[in-house]
Amino acid sequence: MTEPLLDIRDLHVTYRTLGGSVPAVRGVSLSIQPGESVGVAGESGCGKSTVASTILRLQPRTAKVEGEVHVLGKDVVRMRWGRLRVLRWAEASMIFQGALHSLNPVQRIGDQIAEPMRLHDATVGKVAAARRVGELLEQVGLSAARARSYPHQLSGGQKQRVMIAMALACNPSLVVADEPTTALDVMVQAQVLDVMTGLVRELGIGLLLISHDLSVLSSTCDRVAVMYAGRVVESANAGRIFDDPQHPYSAALAAAFPRVGDPKSRYSPAGLAGDPPDPQRLPTGCTFHPRCHWAIEDCSRIDPRLEPAGTDRTDRMVACIRAGETVGEAT
Amino acid sequence: MTAAAEVGVEPLPDVPQQRARSSRRSTGLWFLVRKLFGAATSLLFMLVVNFFLFRVIPSDPVRTLARGRATTPKQVAALTKTLGLDQPLPVQFLTYLKNTATGQFGVSFQYRQSVGSLLIDRLWPTLALVGTSTILSILIGLWMGTLAAWYRGQMFDTISTTGTIVLYSMPEWWLGLILFFLFAVGFGPIPGVFPIGGLIDPGVNGSSVHGVLNMAWHLTLPVVTLTIAYLAEYALIMRSALLDEMGEDYLVTARAKGLRDVLVRRRHATRNALLPVVTLVALNLGFIVSGAITIETVFSIPGLGLLTTDALKIPDYPVLQGAFLVFSASVIVANLIAQLLYGWLDPRVRL
Incomplete structure (x- = not known):
């Protein structure tokens, strides 16, 4: 029996602001087994980055967290600060959204990569740390001599590789990547993703990859969860969710990224009208119903629960009262 | 196969290391040369301004020196000749350049003594006063600003920010006078504890241990005044610079x-926040030097400041020129140090 690397149970995160409390995450459950890659998809503001920030408890002070977040069997939400600092980076590390700003501009990148190594293991000397930095840089496809560079001397793609090298510095069991390729152009994006997923697979590390791009997630992850307005609306095997989405929102996300060589997707209306709802004024019933093409009267009254659905019901959960019916019509 | 596999690893990640290193060293050297050249240019400019600036003062040194005595026109003419003021301005300028080049700056009108040796005698009380208060105000100010930003909105921040704004709005000579009356002269029930002026008690040997302590005692109030007057600004700037960084x-x-909170602050946030502060500290040295002039007058410290105010009454051109050159040179050197420090703190500036 293996213990999951990450086990999030009924997570609620509420931001307290001057304008009242904002429920950003409303009951998300998610788990990652050792060596597994799980993707989280959704529009901006759906709560996916908030979920990521709770894993190392990096959410701002104004956030109120309820539920459980177990990293390697230990609940991070109720952990003491000292224990939490030991867990951070050594057991679970993060690759942040904008590598452009996530590196300290006035420190050599080698020093920044070596910092967590020496922090978490006092027996690592300067020389040993420098050697390991060189290895890590080579693993991500940079030369070891780059350790002496400052962040401003690197390109965006190189900086993101440095972030990946840094995330691997302490041999963590879990890596959380929060939109690791958002600020990069498409070509570099593909290279960085390739380096990251390749290393994660090779080293047997669990990966939580957060992205708005469902096509990226479906090609790099084992499983994908789609989030909308602070909840998971569909979770399934990665390939299936892109090819055969069951929730109308997943279908819209999948349609937003046209497939090469498929004339049907080229001419069909891509994208979704409207904006995600204001978390302080959520619609009644299913939060997606005002934007949904398949909404029926009941959708504004019944708040659907995440339930097994579809032909692969052992592996798929959908929160839609019309799940099963909408198959085929959605795309 | 994915698109990434076709593209392969980024094609040009690295320049050959040898070339990269030598060019890095030469950019560092080039940076230094450029900064030194800039400092030298400013100093040359000051050298010229220095001469003409004090000749704009409307009073005539010969008449001031002869005041209170019955003088014949002949004696006045002789005095003018001794002081070299009978020469045309361009000739006086050349003499000034020659005297400056020797480092003696000519002979004081008032003291009939070489200005060079006069400056050296008066330099070190000012150096002790300005140096100590600069270092103290930087240390205390930056420490207060850092804590205020880190614990923004809490008790320490509220007290220190209110306090520093009050202090910041006080002119240093006014603060000096208040402290002077409170702690040197004595006010109401408070006895005057500190000496009311001078650098050392008469009859005390300045080179003995007792003498040094005696001087430190005399310098306490002036140093406290200048420190308080300048730490406020550093604290406020450090606070806002660090607050800017804290969102990063x-x-x-x-x-x-x-990392522990303290290490996050010390290793990462503070160094980035120091960048704007370094510039400010260097620029401020000019003000702290002028502050020294008024503070030395308030506390009668026989330093360069008091020498300057006394010389202005004549006006004693050679003394004024010498003192002014020392002041401006120290500001230029401080700025040079700040720029080099900036380059060291922020690698992006070295380009």
């Missing part, structure tokens, strides 16, 4: 790495 993403990275 790299601090989240540092926290995620498992």
Whole structure:
């Protein structure tokens, strides 16, 4: 029996602001087994980055967290600060959204990569740390001599590789990547993703990859969860969710990224009208119903629960009262 | 196969290392040369301004020196000749350049003594006063600003920010006078504890241990005045610079790495926040020098400041020129140090 690397149970995160409390995450459950890659998809503001920030408890002070977040069997939400600092980076590390700003501009990148190594293991000397930095840089496809560079001397793609090298510095069991390729152009994006997923697979590390791009997630992850307005609306095997989405929102996300060589997707209306709802004024019933093409009267009254659905019901959960019916019509 | 596999690893990640290193060293050297050249240019400019600036003062040194005595026109003419003021301005300028080049700056009108040796005698009380208060105000100010920003909105921040704004709005000579009356002269029930002026008690040997302590005692109030007057600004600037940095993403990275709060602040945030502060400290040295002039007058410290105010009454051109050159040279050198320090703190500036 293996213990999951990450086990999030009924997570609620509420931001307290001057304008009242904002429920950003409303009951998300998610788990990652050792060596597994799980993707989280959704529009901006759906709560996916908030979920990521709770894993190392990096959410701002104004956030109120309820539920459980177990990293390697230990609940991070109720952990003491000292224990939490030991867990951070050594057991679970993060690759942040904008590598452009996530590196300290006035420190050599080698020093920044070596910092967590020496922090978490006092027996690592300067020389040993420098050697390991060189290895890590080579693993991500940079030369070891780059350790002496400052962040401003690197390109965006190189900086993101440095972030990946840094995330691997302490041999963590879990890596959380929060939109690791958002600020990069498409070509570099593909290279960085390739380096990251390749290393994660090779080293047997669990990966939580957060992205708005469902096509990226479906090609790099084992499983994908789609989030909308602070909840998971569909979770399934990665390939299936892109090819055969069951929730109308997943279908819209999948349609937003046209497939090469498929004339049907080229001419069909891509994208979704409207904006995600204001978390302080959520619609009644299913939060997606005002934007949904398949909404029926009941959708504004019944708040659907995440339930097994579809032909692969052992592996798929959908929160839609019309799940099963909408198959085929959605795309 | 994915698109990434076709593209392969980024094609030109690295320049050959040898070339990269030598060019890095030469940019560092080039940076130094450029900064030195800039400082030298400013100093040359000051050298010229220095001469003409004090000749704009409307009073005539010969008449001031002869005041209170019955003088014949002949004696006045002789005095003018001794002081070299009978020469045309361009000739006087050349003499000034020659005297400056020798480092003696000519002979004081008032003291009939070489200005060079006069300046050296008066330099070190000012150096002790300005140096000590600069270092103290930087240390205390930056420490207060850092804590205020880190614990923004809490008790320490409220008290220190209110206090520093009050202090910041006080002119240093006014603060000096208040402290002078409170602690040197004595006010109401408070006895005057500190000496009311001078650098050392008469009859005390300045080179003995007792003499040094005696001087430190005399310098306490002036140093406290200048420190308080300048730490306020440093604290406010450090606070706002650090607050700017605190929203930055790299601090989240540092926290995620498992660093303690203190280390996040010390290793990552403070160094970035220091960048604007360094410039300010260097620029401020000009003001602190002028502050020294008024403070030395308030507390009668026989330093360069008091020498300057006394010389202005004549006006004693050679003394004024010498003192002014020392003041401006120290500001230029401080700025040079700041720029080099800036280059060291922020690698992006070295380009």
